[in-house]
Structures are given as structure tokens and as C-alpha cells.
Amino acid sequence: MRGAKSATWVAGAIVVALGATACGGGSSASAEPGVVRANWGDPQNPLEPANTNEVLGGKVLDMIFSNLKSYDPKTGEAKNDVAQSIDTKDQQTFTIKVKKGEKFSNGEPVTARSFVDAWNYGALSTNAQKNSYFFADIQGYDKVAPAEGKPTAKTLSGLKVVDEHTFTVTLDEKMSTWPLRLGYKAFAPLPKTFFSDHDGYLAKPVGNGPYAVDTYDKGKQMKLVPNAHYTGDDKPQNKGVLLKVYTDSNAAYADLQSGNLDVDDDVPAEQIRNAKSDLKGNYLSQPAGMNQVITFPLYKDGWNKAGMEKVRKGLSMAIDRKAITDKVYNGTRTPATDLTSPVLGVANGYSKDVCGDTCTYDPTEAKKLIKEGGGIPGGKMTISYNADKDSHKQWVDAVCNSINTVLGDDKACVGNPVGTFGDFRNQITKQEMTQPFRSGWQMDYPQIENFLTPLYATGGASNDAKFSDPKFDALLKKAGAEPDVKKATDLYKQAEKIVLDKVVSIPLWYQNGTAGWSDHVSGVQLNAFSFPVFTKVKVTD
């Protein structure tokens, strides 16, 4: 019976441990009057503007920072926000004047120095900021972030403070559309406390946006209140926002239906069909600055040899985009007609027809083209994707079925899942892919240039296909030097046509942003980045 005695001890210990844990509860998440409760997830990086490259952290930074420019939620047009003016004479050196009287939420004034210090911090390689390449066009980047070895300078030589509210930026090359990117969060100003008390900043970030962080309970929730020092045009029309961390979009959706959540910008794909009736019409779906393509490994002879252009075009024409977006995605994807996204609007480079018949489903012509080009290399192809998120399997299977039906061969195309996103990206960057693979692009700023230079320019940071074409590169350069933004956009469109004609990748569809909301709130809309425009949300009760 001595066993029984020790068992009692163990049981006792468990009870004590339990009692201890039960007492450590957090604060309650019940509705406060006037406060919007919204879906959120744990950010993947510390909440530093130059270190946040995913939507969860981006959502918060979008609320607590105002940038030099901001994008119109409807048209995507870039307008001056914190910037008084941005001028240039030679498309290479820009003079930026910051509005006077702007303040951070701790009362500190926003000055030219706030920007210059922030950008220098973001660019310096020893700070390991994941968005550092945004500063790569600025003169002196190769000194603060050399590809090998230690940096030889601490600051970018292209950034100069002129006076309290003026600074100049000098680029390595001419680029007329450069200021359009200044609405991206990597270019946000930073308060002095970011540098003097970094841990304090991370625990409770300080920005110059319409909202200020009130409390931040990591991994659980963040409470935001209107920033008392905010002087811009975008004053919040509610008393604050409570961002609640959810582990899964279905859990958030269930909470939304039960009235425990007000704004959900991540309605799960399988619920889309029921969302309108579940939410009694409180639902919207609109194109986002995100597209999905299939990229060919042009560095492998198999997909790059003579005649493959025809095969690649034929494969693109063998995909029934309309059926897939309707049946697999219930209309939350829009078949692609170019390499950009509809949120840009025609003015910034979106086109309804530039892809032409390459993006049009035509089984007979598709089969003919693939045959003429010599058929799929090796007779079989796979489409690689990462299986760990976003359910890519569904559309890859559908695309393969579509291709197989056209070719009359059950097994000509099959999906090839890769376990983790990391493994998948490593295979791409090390050029180990022998077969086509999925890639997606989420825009940084609504301008066609952002959809071309990184992805298709020779040596571009995300040129996964290793595409290289001197004519294309020359057009990009010409567009950059063109002082008139409209003319520059036209030049970019000509460059886009080259990529499409060579079918470097198969444009599939634009992703939509979705949002559902409770009866408790009104005025929900999504901006160009598919973030809810929280400042415009009104609490109705």
C-alpha cells in the first residue's frame, strides 16, 4: 500500500499546480462601449516598421503609423499624408518637406530627423531588419549593407537633413515613381524612444498614426485607442479597437456569428458560400493587391529550350480559370488578365486585356500549342506548392485536372506538396526546382513597378524564374528616368507585355480581401492592402 501513499502525494501536487495556474487569468475581452473588436493573429516579427513583412504585424502598424503618403482606399491613388511636398528636378534627388505640428502619440514632434533616423536604422544590416531592401535604391546602401562582410558606414549617404522639417533623398539611379512607395510601412518615422528604450517600445509601440497602443498583452490581444496627438484627416470615428488574437480563421468566424467579434477580415474560404446568409448581408469581398501565378524554372533546360514558349502558353490556355475561381474559391478570386492587380486602377498600370488569349481558356488551341512545342518535357509535370498554409492543394489539383483533361492524360500533371514553407522557399532560392511551382505576390505599394522589377528584372530580389531579358531591363530603366508618371506607367506596361509574351509565369487569379462584420458596427471597408479601414468604422449601439 505504499504505492497508494505516493499516488496521493502526486495527486496533491497536481491539484496545487492546477490551483496556481487557474489564478493567472488575463483581463476580460467583453465589449466596451464604442470599441470595435477585430480579428487578429500573433505577428511573426517584433512590431518594428522595417521588420514587419506580413499582414498581421502590418495591420497594427497601419493603424499606429502615418506615412509620408497614404493610398486612397477606393482608387489606390497615393496622396501626401505627413508629407507637405515631395519634389524632384532630376528624378534622382527628392526633396521631402514634412508637415509641421505632427506628433507621435507620446507627444514628441515628427521631424525630418524622425524619418532619416528610422530609414538609416532599417537599412543598416547589423539591425537585421527584414524590409531592409526597401532602402536598397538609396545612395550608400552598399556601404551599410554589403552583401559580404561588415558594413563600412552606419548611415545612408543619400539621406540628408536640410532643416527641422526638410530632408533630401538621393537614389542610385533615376526613378520617377519612387515617391509612390512612401506609403509603405517600412518608410514610417520612428520616435526617439525607439532608439533609447527599444524594449519599452516593443512592449508598447509608439507611432504617429490615428491610433495609439493602450495595452498589449502579447499572444492574446492589443487594445488601441485614438491617438490624442493625431492631427491628420483620418481621425477615428470610434472609441478604439480591440484586436483579439485567434489561432484559426474558423474560430474567429464562429465568434463573429455569436456576437463576440465585430470585424473579421479573414472569412475562411469554406464558409464563403454561407457567409452572406450567416451574416445577414454584413459581408464584402473585393480584389486585393495579391495575385497567384505558376512560375517556370527557366534555369532548367527542360522548360527553357526551343519550343517551350508554345508549351508554356498552351498550359496557360489549358487552365479554366473561371471554373476554378467559381467552384474552388466561390468567387473570392478573380481570373487574372495581367501581372498586376485591379486595386492599382488603370492609372497605376492595371490592364483588363494585356494578357490576351494566353489567359483565355481554349482547350483545342491549348492542346495544339503544347503538341507543336514538343509536349511537356519528359511527358509529365508537377506543380510544387507549400502544404503548410493557405490550402494551395485545392487549386493545384484543380489546375492539374484542367490540364490533364485538355491533354487527355490522367497523370500528365500532378501536384507536388512540400512540407514547410521554409523548405519550399529554400528549394526555389537554391534553384533546385526542376518543375513549375506556385508563387504569389503581395504588393508593397499600388504601382505596376512593384509587380515587375522585383519579380522579373535581371537579378531581381524575387526573380524566382531567373528570367533575364535585356529589352525588358532597358524598358524598366527608361521608365524610371521618365519624369511624367503617366508616361512611365505606359513604359512599364510595355515591359509587362514582354514577360507575358514569353510566358515566364502563368498568371492565375487575383486574390480578394473579404470582411464580415456584426450588427454592432457599420461603415466597414477594406483598403488597397485588404486591411479594414478601422478609423471609418462606427459602433452603432
Add this chain to the structure above:
Amino acid sequence: MGRYVIRRLLQMVPVFIGTTFLIFVMVYALGDPVAAMFGDRTPDPATAAQIRESLHLDDPLWSQYLQYMAGIFRGDFGTAFNGTPVAELMGSAFPNTIKLTLVAFAIEVVVGVGLGIVAGMRRGRLADTGVLVFTLLVISIPTFVTGYLLQYFIGVKLAWAAPAVSSDVAFGELLLPGIVLAGVSLAYVARLTRTSIAENIRSDYVRTATAKGLPRRRVVGVHLLRNSLIPVITFLGTDIGALMGGAIVTERIFNIQGVGYQLYQGILRQNAPTVVGFVTILVVVFLAANLIVDLLYAVLDPRIRYA
């Protein structure tokens, strides 16, 4: 007895080292985690090099392992990629998961053993078939579906319970996820109990006890159950560790930021400190549960002795 317990506790040391090393090697084998941090974009070489250096990724495996172990002895479990110390993650995840496990475990024991007794005593009759059908249902319908259906009908449609657990993680909110989590284990417990009871109900000591005129409740509760519980308790012991680490699906569906969820994130982001830290604690829990189970054998069957 005391020496036996001490010996078992000492055995935890090699298991601890073995497991941490094995898991460390496994996460290492997954390859370079840096590329995944940059999304669909090729990392800037200078930044990537900097991150690799700060995570010691360029050092040889054994050196990384030693640095990690040295950190553990200083109470430093490393940091997750979003800058949160792993110790802090464990501090917030384990209480949630322990609560969920306790709820699931209680359901498993009470309902599982209960169903097993009923089925075992009425072997071949309707109650037995009923338990069999229930077992089949639980096994063939994935946890994801039961979880989602319960969440939808009981949480959303009937509004009997909150469909998603709030950040307080109160015990009441854990009833629904507890049922879902207990599901498959419940099937094991019920079938094990049933078989054991059916086997022992014919044994001489039960016949003797009945013949002696002991009340039925006492025969079943003391004589029959006590002798039938060894396989059941063994299973329950192995299940504690499984429930704590394997609640990935349930925790995700019901919005519980627990061990399974953090472990899943750590694996997908190839973050060695997170994965090794959590798994190590799970193995310790598992060892402790096994030890308790082994000690319980002696309680249930006094003939079993430990020297």
C-alpha cells in the same frame, strides 16, 4: 520502493539529453529557416547573414546544441522568431494546455470507464453494440469535423457555450474542446475497460464475492474494477503526454493558445528553441506519468512489487 522511485528519476537524465539532442538534430535537418522569414521574397543577403549569425546557424551542429544546453542551465530557453523568449511562451501555453488536458482527461476517465463497464457487463447485448458503434464513429470522423460541428451547432446555432475560448481560458469554456479532444482516447478507454471487465467477470474471485452475498456495487467497484484497471491505467498514462502535445487541431479550432499550437508554429517556422523546449517538457511530463502509472500497478495488484 523509495530506491525504485529514485532510480526512475535518475533515468530521466539520459532520456532528457537523448530527446533534446534528437529533436535538435531533427529541426536542424529541416534546413535553413531564414528563407521562410521573408515570405515570397528572396532574402537580402546582408540581412540574412546577420540573422544567421545571431541565431548561431553557421556554427556546427554540436556547437549549437552545446550552446543551447548551456542556455537551459542558465534558465534561458532561447527566443522564438518574433522575439518572445521561449520561457515566456511556455509560461503562457502550458497552463492553458494543462487545463484543457485535465478537462479532457476527466471526461475520458469518467465516460470511457463508465461506458466500458456497461459494455463489459452486458457483453453481446444492445449496450455493448451501442458502445461499439460509438467507437467506430469516433474513429472514422476526424477530430476536425467533430470539433467544427460541435462549435457550429452548440456554440453558434444553439449558443449553449462560447464557440471560441476567450483569452481567460476559463474551465467552463473548455468543456466543448475537452469533449472533442477526449474523443478518440475515449474509444480506447471504453474498449480496453470493456475487454478487461468481460474477461474478469468470469473469474473465481468475482464469483466468490457474489456468492458471499456482497452487494453488486461493491463487487463491481472493488473487486472487478480494481483488477481490470491495469491496462486502462497504462493507456491513460501514455495518453496524458499525447493529449498535451497532440491537441494541435483542437487548440486551433477552439482558439486555445496552448502547447500544441505553439509547437505547430515552431515546427513550421523551423524554430529549434521553441520545438526543443516544448518537447523536452512534454517528455518530462510523459516520464512522470509513466512513473505514476507504474507505481499504481502496485496499488491495484499488491502482488506486484518494486525493489
Add this chain to the structure above:
Amino acid sequence: MPEITERAPATTDGTAPAAAPEAAAAPRSLWGDAWRDLRRNPIFYLSAVLILFLVVLSIWPSLLTGTSPYACDLGRSQQGPGPGHPFGFTTQGCDVYARTVYGARASVVVGICTTLLAAVLGCVFGGLAGFFGGWWDAVLSRIGDIFFGIPVLLGGIVFLSVIKGGSIFTVVLLMAVLGWPQIARIARSAVISAQQQDYVQAARALGASTPRMLLRHIAPNALAPVIVVATIALGTYISLEATLSFLGVGLKPPTVSWGIDISSAATQIRNAPHMLLWPAGALSITVLAFIMLGDAVRDALDPKLR
């Protein structure tokens, strides 16, 4: 002592010739006995017919359907049953009936092979640990603990991405390697408690050899809980394969399996429940067949039931 007296005539009843060497004759007559019992049990025949059917289905799926599981048309996505397509269509517009029939091969093979492998490993490790105790127990059980500690997801991703797996063999191997410690724990406990039975103590006192003790006296009495756990595990292995495939580390397309179909149907449960019903139904019938077989075998091995 009733067990011993009951068993004694049973052994001499056996079909084995009395002159056969003791070591060979003894187990054969015991298991021969069980076999005779089995043949009288209708449950055994029912389960055997079901399992035979599943095996035939795995080898020649084309016997039951002329439709290809790969002939998919998005135009029929998630449609209900229609003429020639009794179970309806999946999201991709494939025939659910054809996929259920063709899915049997991968699922049944994965389920049976993994269970067998895990049970053998578990019985050997657990049985030896329980029988010898001491150092054997310490070493074998702690090895089991280490393996049990590896999260299935991590094991799956590492194992299958490092060896570039995706075949049925690699999936079986992975699941068995991660699954045996549970069966080992159960086997160990059953052996420990069987050792305390009077007839085992008696046999030991009479100087029975170790293999004889293990195979003749302990194994039949320790098998019941192992069979229970193994038969249920068979079902969970089939589902686990689904989880692994869903995470991209299990069977690779174009393999068809119930698991893969169940997991893709699971998210669509509100839109098209029929997609889930049939593969899940097939899975339960398989598990049922093996649970019944397990029960029959266990009964046949229990002398108290004779």
C-alpha cells in the same frame, strides 16, 4: 489453480502428435486450440469475409467500378448522387464512388502494415521489458519514451522531407516507428500483471524455460489489451495518414486514399456532407472488421470461455 487444471486436458486434446518435440508441439497445440475455437465463431467468419473483401478491393479496384478516380470535371463540383454516380462528386468534380473504391488500396495497406509492424515492435520491446524488468525494463522503456516524445508532425516533416519519401512504405515505416511505444507500454503492463497469475508462478516454480513461459503462459493472457489497442490504432493510423498527406508529408498525389479524401471533405462539411460520408463509412467498416476479428481471436485464446 483452476486455470491449470482446465488447460491440461485442452493440450492433450490438440491435434499435434504426442511424439513431437515438446518445444514445437506445445505452442502449436495451444494456438491450434484457439484456431479450432475460432472456426466455431460466426463473428470470425463475418470479419474474415469483410477483410477478404477489402483485400480483393485493394488488389482489383476495377472489379467494382469502371469510372476512373482521376476523371474530374469542375462543372460537377460537389453535386449530389446522379445516374452512374451513386455517391455524388467531390469539390474537384471527381466521382466519390470511384475514389472510395480506389482509395481502399492505400488505406488498407497503410492500416494493416503499420499496425502489424507497430504491434510486433511493441510486443517485443514491451514484452521483454515487462518480463525481465530491471535493466531490460529501464533501457527498453526509456527508448520508447524518447520515441513517444517526438511529435508526429515534426517526425513526419523531417523523415519524409529528408528522405524525399511519399511512398506507402515510407509512410508505414514512419508511423510504426512513432506508434510502437504506446503498444509497448500496454504489452509491458499486460505482461507484468500476467506474471502475477498463479499458474505462471507455478510454471516458473516447475522450472519452465523462458521462451516457453513467454509464449505458452504469458502471451495468450497478455494479448487481450494489445489486440484492443491495435485494432483501434489501425483506424487511427488510417486517419493519421490523412493528416500527414494533408500536411504534404504523407502519400503524394496522384495516390488516392480515404484519408486524403476525408481530410479534403472535412472542411466542406457544411456544403457537401456526402463527400465525407462515403470514405469515412468505408474507414469505419474496415475498423469494424478488425475489431470483430480482434474480439474473436481474444475469445479463442481465453480458456475461461471454453
